[in-house]
Amino acid sequence: MTLQNPPVNSLSLDFLTEFCSALEKLEMDKSCRGVILTSGQPKVFSAGLDIMEMYGKSPERCGEFWRAVQEMWLKLYSSNMVIIAAINGSSPAGGCLMSMTCDYRIMADNPRYSIGLNETQLGIVAPFWFKETMVNTVGHRTTEIALQLGQLYSPTEALDIGLVDKLVPEDQIIATATQTMTKWLAVPDHARQITKSMMRKPTIDKLMSKREPDIQNFVSFITKDPIQKSLGLYLSMLKKRKS
Numbered sequence: 001m002t003l004q005n006p007p008v009n010s011l012s013l014d015f016l017t018e019f020c021s022a023l024e025k026l027e028m029d030k031s032c033r034g035v036i037l038t039s040g041q042p043k044v045f046s047a048g049l050d051i052m053e054m055y056g057k058s059p060e061r062c063g064e065f066w067r068a069v070q071e072m073w074l075k076l077y078s079s080n081m082v083i084i085a086a087i088n089g090s091s092p093a094g095g096c097l098m099s100m101t102c103d104y105r106i107m108a109d110n111p112r113y114s115i116g117l118n119e120t121q122l123g124i125v126a127p128f129w130f131k132e133t134m135v136n137t138v139g140h141r142t143t144e145i146a147l148q149l150g151q152l153y154s155p156t157e158a159l160d161i162g163l164v165d166k167l168v169p170e171d172q173i174i175a176t177a178t179q180t181m182t183k184w185l186a187v188p189d190h191a192r193q194i195t196k197s198m199m200r201k202p203t204i205d206k207l208m209s210k211r212e213p214d215i216q217n218f219v220s221f222i223t224k225d226p227i228q229k230s231l232g233l234y235l236s237m238l239k240k241r242k243s
């Protein structure tokens, strides 16, 4: 699957809806046992959640957006397929979350790229299921530091902490992902799928049982004046940096 939402693959409501529907089709297709997730945009895997979906929007619209974010995470994290992330660009916040739901992460070895959950840098807070996905990936202590600082890691740093599994030159990323997929698909599906589910079920069940309160939490948090102000400042910083 190639992410194509120019310029930076930000995760808008429409894009998330389209993504989930495409993933569901693959999940139901018995001939599809694995997916390589990559970006069709230069330099960026995904810029994370579309900040415009959280800025100046009605509570109803924010709730609809958050349900779509939950759906994307649930579909990816609980997929029966082998999902390999070929991270061919920067992957902050929601982009990092998306990468962490995959079974294996291969990143392009380019020091200009970065990956991490940088929410606190925007004045917002990564919800419990973002946090738990990271704990499940790199452990508790590393997550505590990463989340409080809103740390973005270079590919080499990400490899050191286990946030990605392998670094390769960018032009070898798909070939490496394909070789890796062959190895993963050599394991009998049922045994691998049960094992994957055993590892991830507690985190998935926790969000499933708290979906509505999590949406309400998000809406009440994101629509608060000081949070809207922080997002506005961050957006103007992004635009200014460009000029």
Ligand SMILES: CCCCCCCCCCC/C=C/C(=O)SCCNC(=O)CCNC(=O)[C@H](O)C(C)(C)COP(=O)(O)OP(=O)(O)OC[C@H]1O[C@@H](n2cnc3c(N)ncnc32)[C@H](O)[C@@H]1OP(=O)(O)O
Residues within 6 Å of the ligand: 007, 008, 010, 043, 044, 046, 047, 048, 049, 050, 051, 052, 090, 092, 093, 094, 095, 118, 119, 122, 124, 125, 126, 127, 217, 218, 221, 222, 238, 239, 242
């Ligand atoms: C008590 C607890 C309660 C908890 C309740 C929940 C709380 C809320 C949780 C919310 C979780 C949020 C998760 C997120 O994912 S937030 C998004 C974070 N993303 C970022 O910080 C990335 C920002 N972008 C960048 O750093 C760069 O754009 C990037 C490195 C990705 C690419 O750089 P590049 O130089 O190639 O491109 P530009 O910066 O020039 O960007 C091009 C245009 O795209 C716009 N842009 C970029 N990122 C976003 C985005 N995420 N959303 C919307 N728009 C984005 C950028 O402004 C440029 O626009 P213009 O061309 O119009 O200037």
